[in-house]
Amino acid sequence: MKIISTKDSLSYGIQVCQRVVSSKNPLPVLSGILLKAGDGTLTVTATDLEVGIECTLPMDIQEKGAVVLPARILGDIVRKLPDVKIVMEVNSQNFNTTIKYGQSEFNLLGLSSEDFPILPSIDFSSVLTIKQELFKNMIKQVIFAASSDDNRPIFTGALMEIGEDTVKLVATDTHRLALRTAKMENNGFELEKSVIIPGKTLNELNRIMTGEGEDVKIAFGENQIVFELPGTKLISRLIEGQFPNYKQVVPQGCKTKIKLKTKELLEATERASLLAKEGSNFVKITITEENMTISSNSPEIGKIEEQLPIEMEGEETQIAFNSKYLIDVLKVIDTEEILVELTGSLSPGIIKPAEGQNYIYVILPIRIV
């Protein structure tokens, strides 16, 4: 195999794939990246058997072939190469690889591509098409609410529900829940379907999507999902199991309803969180006719109290939240104002944009003993 590339082209392909490579994988071949030179294209592939990314680049191919190179070191080298013409040549007998740049060269021991797993091919006859910009926004508004606790895999992913004319994305770690709905008429998809996509997959996808250009195409295989972007394909396993009935836990109606500026609440909460008690991290919120008070108290350090102007309807109330859960959501709501709906200090609260119906965040309070 022999290819001629620019630094940027090669570096891009490797960088897109490199992140899914797991350093802890017991199969040596999986700590590598597969490079495959075909007809005028170089295909770069990496997988940890849960997620696989395949990136196809137009390339000057002198001789076809394939090799597996160690991901981390290859990534580091290519990133540090000077911006000159790069020639990569692989010995087809022992897979020793030479990377020439200018007068210099680099030698790497490669592995045969034969042992590298083949990513499953998925039928693209039924495809869901979404604008990159929209899907990026959906992921951003939802995925942070997923759990990182591997003991309960269902909560580490996001539920994607495809309906007749909507696509919903839901994630929860059981202490808060984020639900984003997108209206999608003529999404091209005929079936109603719901799947749980691993959080890692969505984070990777979000990283790869530029937010502009062609739409992202989504297709499903048996327990698999594939996202296709121009030049890049991301295949992931789905999480098996039953996502809990999220509709049931979204409160209907409330006793206190307030409207305030997103940014003001975010900044006040961030300041209050500095003095929130370590561990539970909670801030106390008191709502009266006149205003909202946010306070926190660390007995050994000090305390803080802030007042924000609000528009309010209903009962005065008091509630405590984990400040992180508040900050997370306030960072991803893009409207200037938000609505907060509460029903007493022990029931779930709702935070949503003041305009539009497409986003709901349910947050569970902390019971202060």
Added chain:
Amino acid sequence: MTQVTKLSSIIHCDMDAFYASVEQLSNPELQDKPVVIGGNPKSRGVVATCSYEARKFGIRSAMPLAEAFRRCPHAIFLPPDFSKYKKASKEMHKIFYDYTPLIEPISLDEAFLDVTGSLNLFGTVESIGTEIKQRVKQELGLTVSVGIAHNKFLAKLASDMSKPDGFLVISRERLQEFLDPLDVGRIWGVGQKTAQRLKNLNIRTIRDVRLLDKRILENLFGSYGHQLYLLARGIDNRPVESDRQVKSVGREITFAVDITAYDQLERVVMELSVDVGRHLRRTQMQGKTVTLKVKYNDFKTITRSKTLDIAANLDEIIYSEARGLLENTLTKPIRLIGVSVHNLTEKSDNQLSLFGEGEESKSKLTRAMDIVRDKFGEESITRARLLDVKD
């Protein structure tokens, strides 16, 4: 720049037969009689401590009460009264505080004092030691053994070696001479099993250990081998830590026979998790990180940790994390296993949960079990799975 290290002056104070002495003090009828603290000799408990009169009959701490009764049927058996001992311990600490604020209590009856900074005020370390001994006798009516050296290991060794009513100074110049002939079991951290392992290798005295190459010790005992190497030379750099903050709560167990059955390990991990959980709840704490420690029969030790999203103190949660960490660890026979919880915070609040009906009922059940145990003792209620572990 050369660093001038000032020699530390450490005193180890260890009360003699503390619980028994306190009982004898509060009830003159017990004076000069064999007193055994632990409880009813027909129960399955062990001796917590016993008076020196009882020791003449061969009764020792940690001996089953039934055995103690067999050796000395006319001994007076008393259940421990911790509130009484705590009070006496407090009085004792008041005396210590007159000499230094750097006090590290090890238990109710034992403490390290760092008096390095107090020497200008009180003269020599020996005179402080003597004074403490006299005042404890005069003001509290109790005897304390005092060990003095320049580090904790040697200070404790000194008080242990001179018990009862002891007073011993290990000077820096003569420490090797002092250490060399001692049995390896005297080294801090060397328990019965390690001692036996050393003896099997014909290593009997501290001198034998000292003559071994560091690498050999490290090959034999892993990271503890390095510590052995230092301790055999009387080197111990642990500082005296006053007002120690609890950083973790853990339990571990060394098996009498190395374990090779996963099922058995799981059960032990459950037992340890329940113990840790109970301790956390008792002290109103919760922790975010669960750690599993495994020591193999070749003394190689591994630890694995998992950090939770939300701090916990329920047995189920600790157990489920610890069991998760246990997976794939049984590569060799295991001699020790431990479960601990780190990253502690006070439990003063409760994050509610969306789909948490299960969790709420779990914590109610745990609370109920805790109340039963508080009232009727630790053995009164337990999990079915742990039932046959005790036998």
